Amino acid sequence: MGRGVTLRDVAARAGVSSRTVSNVVNGYARVSEETRARVQKAVDELGYRPNVLARNLAAGRSGQIAVVVPYLDTPYFAELLQGVIRAARVQGYNVLIDQTDGDAEHEKLFLTRGSTSLLFDGVIFSPLGLSQSDLSVRDTSLPLVILGERVSDGTFDHVGIDDVTASMEATEHLLGLGRRRVAAIGDQPYRTGEAAQLRTRGFRLAHERAGLPVHEELVISTPRFNRSDGAEAMAHLLDLEQPPDAVFCYSDLVALGAMRTLASRGLRVPEDVAVIGYDDIEDGRYSNPSVTTISPDKRMIAETAVERLLNRIGSATPVPGLEIRAPHRLVVRESTVGRQAGHEPRRPSEADGAGLTG
């Protein structure tokens, strides 16, 4: 084997009780400097390592949080996850990952302590297959933070950007460029598509405020927000009698897919069709052309989510559910305004333009 040194062994060696060793190891309570040194010496000599499993059982917590996302290979989630892991680690928490593929049944497992009771102390959850009402049927003893476009029912925190406003700004950017046949790719006009619908609302709002009509045939719904969805939707749009001169895509991946179709058809972006995305993933900064997008403050979202969750975990009494709005901004790149002065692709951090919102 190899392991085997226990708290008791250390206690024996140091000539103290296991209680004292525990105090020293955990930095609890006041231990006299002399005792501490003696215990530390025994710990070092024996190469003692606390057994996390035993500690967890005794303490009744696992020191782990779960992060549940629909797809791990979606850059947006991957980037978010990275921030979550960093933030959690700083607080001494480990991160368990699960991917649901947007399956509603799978997602529901995380609304209760279910069979994995106590495996994690709380969950950061980005639901896809669940509707708002599904979220309300849950075991409220499990600390929960929801990411994305949902509304807190008071029993959990919700962190996300203001999608309606952001979508409105994206659409206004297109209209402001003089485009008059603006399409939208990504609507989901059904129960679980509440997130997408917020973006559609912003899209309509922008038209309303500009006194312009929405061309209903240009609002395309897609099952997901992938490159392939974007590519197919764009193909459909181009086959219309009157194709659009601009497209608001509900994710950068959709935008990338749409741009791919445009390139295949020999159309120029943005001259023939301007394209705007959503999420500000790295792909969009290096694509050709680079993608104008709505950039959520992912770092803040990740850090806030962890902070709120740990706050919930640490609190004995129920914490009221908070609605937290993270900032976002419109980042203007080539897919809407074309190549500007300067040749080299600038470093992403410098390449970002435009106004702060949120």
Place this chain on the structure above:
Amino acid sequence: MGRGVTLRDVAARAGVSSRTVSNVVNGYARVSEETRARVQKAVDELGYRPNVLARNLAAGRSGQIAVVVPYLDTPYFAELLQGVIRAARVQGYNVLIDQTDGDAEHEKLFLTRGSTSLLFDGVIFSPLGLSQSDLSVRDTSLPLVILGERVSDGTFDHVGIDDVTASMEATEHLLGLGRRRVAAIGDQPYRTGEAAQLRTRGFRLAHERAGLPVHEELVISTPRFNRSDGAEAMAHLLDLEQPPDAVFCYSDLVALGAMRTLASRGLRVPEDVAVIGYDDIEDGRYSNPSVTTISPDKRMIAETAVERLLNRIGSATPVPGLEIRAPHRLVVRESTVGRQAGHEPRRPSEADGAGLTG
């Protein structure tokens, strides 16, 4: 609270011993149908849920494996991770994720059971900051599977593709197109760059076999395999007196970055410069132009890694370290041969061409 139903409670209710309840819950041993039904009834009535923490402590295993990668937001790792999580879940294992940022000290933590002893039963590890020799100084009682370009020292399994051969094939593809000034972006001529050096070896080998000279000034080293690395290296190459007419990039991200620079300079891909990548990430399938690449069988890599690790975990006696070669293939796309017949971007699964290797 809410929780609190224990095995003992169920036993009392069903009028049996906790041992029997345990047997029923875990499906162990033979339990008479009658007893089983009675116990099951008590379980249901009481809403009993096993406490994973207690189970882990008693069983001496955690039911978790750790996956350690340098960067989570690198599409290649994200795609791989997805496969690992799926495979692990099927076997009843949860997946803990950690990201090291390629930091050697951080990575070394995973070579021993360290402070997180027993938190995970084994590790799937993709090291970046560690050299081959670092891997040999480890606690061999921790089951380990290494991904990427390393060689097993006999105490762990290694799963990866044949990088030298793959790189040779990539280079040969470029040479076969008639290109004679082929550059390589991604070499890392130092201790921890062993992985990159394998690709450089393949690059040289292809030239050798074709009886052509390697243009040394066209072999560019980069600190990482990112878009920005590719963009910068390409800019450097284009500033040479005699720029290359083709580039072998050590990752698709590097290729994407390089293509971005080429577009900025008004150069055409592949007419002016042909570009080939490595990894076959989804980005490359939808980029403009799409990226020719070396495609490792990621699914097989993920599944094999999990299978080997669980095999190690389950084995009482030391398992000899295996070297496992996953297949790869060259996927020819627009960045080397230009746009072919057909306009629509075909679905990725159909878009892949070329020969099977490995």
Place this chain on the structure above:
DNA sequence: TTGAAAGCGCTAACAC
């Protein structure tokens, strides 16, 4: 400040 001891909830060796 330190010690003794009672669990945390489950597994599994051992006996019947």
Place this chain on the structure above:
DNA sequence: GTGTTAGCGCTTTCAA
């Protein structure tokens, strides 16, 4: 097949 019971290694209440 089922019961008894001794831990797994740590935390923590209660006393001293």
